[in-house]
Amino acid sequence: MNLKFLGGAREVGRSGVLLDTGTEKILMDYGIKIVSQAEGPLQEPKIPLKVNLNLDGLLLSHAHLDHSGFVPNLYHRGYRGPTYSTATTFDLSRILLKDSIKLANLRNQEKHFFSKDLKIMEENEYRVTYGQYFYIGRVGIGVYDAGHIPGSVTFHLDTGKKTIVYSGDIKLKDTELLKGLEPIRERTDVLMMESTYGEREHPDREKQERELVGDIKATLENNGVALLPSFAVGRAQEILLILEKFGLINKYPVYLDGMSIDATKVILRYPELIRNPQALEKIFKTITKVHNNRQRDKIINEPSIVVTTSGMLNGGPIVHYLEKLYQNEKCSLILTGFQVPGSAGRTLLDTGKYITETDNFKVKCKIRFIDLSAHAGRNELFKYVRMIDPEKILVMHGDECEKFAGELREMGYDAYAPSIGEVVEI
Numbered sequence: 001m002n003l004k005f006l007g008g009a010r011e012v013g014r015s016g017v018l019l020d021t022g023t024e025k026i027l028m029d030y031g032i033k034i035v036s037q038a039e040g041p042l043q044e045p046k047i048p049l050k051v052n053l054n055l056d057g058l059l060l061s062h063a064h065l066d067h068s069g070f071v072p073n074l075y076h077r078g079y080r081g082p083t084y085s086t087a088t089t090f091d092l093s094r095i096l097l098k099d100s101i102k103l104a105n106l107r108n109q110e111k112h113f114f115s116k117d118l119k120i121m122e123e124n125e126y127r128v129t130y131g132q133y134f135y136i137g138r139v140g141i142g143v144y145d146a147g148h149i150p151g152s153v154t155f156h157l158d159t160g161k162k163t164i165v166y167s168g169d170i171k172l173k174d175t176e177l178l179k180g181l182e183p184i185r186e187r188t189d190v191l192m193m194e195s196t197y198g199e200r201e202h203p204d205r206e207k208q209e210r211e212l213v214g215d216i217k218a219t220l221e222n223n224g225v226a227l228l229p230s231f232a233v234g235r236a237q238e239i240l241l242i243l244e245k246f247g248l249i250n251k252y253p254v255y256l257d258g259m260s261i262d263a264t265k266v267i268l269r270y271p272e273l274i275r276n277p278q279a280l281e282k283i284f285k286t287i288t289k290v291h292n293n294r295q296r297d298k299i300i301n302e303p304s305i306v307v308t309t310s311g312m313l314n315g316g317p318i319v320h321y322l323e324k325l326y327q328n329e330k331c332s333l334i335l336t337g338f339q340v341p342g343s344a345g346r347t348l349l350d351t352g353k354y355i356t357e358t359d360n361f362k363v364k365c366k367i368r369f370i371d372l373s374a375h376a377g378r379n380e381l382f383k384y385v386r387m388i389d390p391e392k393i394l395v396m397h398g399d400e401c402e403k404f405a406g407e408l409r410e411m412g413y414d415a416y417a418p419s420i421g422e423v424v425e426i
């Protein structure tokens with residue numbers, strides 16, 4: 001029995017792991033790695049290693065494109081087997097996948113799948129819920145809440161010989177939007193875990209929220225616009241809930257722009273998954289939704305709070321806002337999510353410059369980074385390992401997987417960070 005790492009190994013992005021039990025072949029996630037245009041001419045998203053279509057099933061951990069972004073390619077190539085995930089994940093993925101087709105068209109990039117493939121994927125959806133247990137062949141699979149974004153799953157697999165956990169992306173602590181993950185009580189032989197923050201600790205969350213609110217207030221009192229580029233799924237809603245918590249929603253004009261609008265609608269369709277659906281519902285009704293450039297140009301004439309996509313500045317309405325406001329020192333640009341190396345957001349944080357295929361300018365707005373991460377921090381990851389207490393740990397989904405695996409070895413665990421293409425016998 002073995003695990004083949006198709007992507008997301010010693011990197012963040014294009015997650016994909018194939019379990020081959022000798023009888024069943026089960027793929028876990030099949031994502032893409034978003035690469036910015038900062039380092040030169042147009043770059044295609046990086047894709048996982050090609051997988052044979054002779055699969056018994058695909059387990060999708062959550063909607064983010066680094067996990068879901070290449071799933072439709074399987075259907076494009078002729079796969080007609082099931083994909084298992086939560087209804088929320090399927091609905092959110094559809095928004096993000098449609099957008100990635102639109103983006104590929106816009107950028108004249110090679111297309112690896114089309115709208116009709118999303119349709120075929122939809123026909124092969126198998127919706128599962130937290131607490132459910134199902135089978136692919138003889139492999140029993142448990143579905144656990146991963147606490148990362150609405151609908152996110154950690155899968156527990158029992159092949160009869162080995163028990164395996166595929167963590168997906170995880171968060172242990174509660175946020176405003178979500179409760180932390182649901183602990184796995186079953187015995188686990190092999191743990192495949194994310195390690196995005198393996199080498200860093202998150203600062204105190206409450207303090208970060210206060211800083212965010214302080215920065216926004218200072219900007220507005222100075223007659224500026226506070227731009228909050230955010231991931232559409234999870235982060236935008238988390239920010240809205242923080243704004244509400246500190247009384248900003250009714251005090252100032254708040255705008256929601258880009259894919260976050262549809263993502264919020266989907267999330268509100270599954271109120272049982274979030275901590276305070278009534279609050280989010282009320283906020284969503286109160287704030288103004290922005291749909292076009294005419295509206296955008298109008299709202300930035302007055303002090304306002306704009307929550308918009310994309311979270312790493314690689315596209316979406318934030319580009320328009322930046323092009324209009326980059327010379328305005330009164331405005332602020334507040335990043336709140338993980339910025340993948342090479343993304344326009346990371347480049348901006350490192351150099352103060354916004355560089356894409358079409359833009360290259362120094363941003364005079366105040367640039368801030370507030371950590372509102374939906375990933376487990378370093379201490380949470382160690383806690384997770386102790387909680388599951390597996391026999392073997394395979395560290396993935398991080399920039400420093402090997403280092404983190406080394407630390408786990410020092411603690412007495414059998415830990416290893418596979419590289420892309422590697423096959424690990426279990």
Ligand SMILES: [Zn+2]
Nearest residue numbers: 062064148169
């Ligand atoms: Zn994620």
Ligand SMILES: [Zn+2]
Nearest residue numbers: 064066067169
């Ligand atoms: Zn991820």
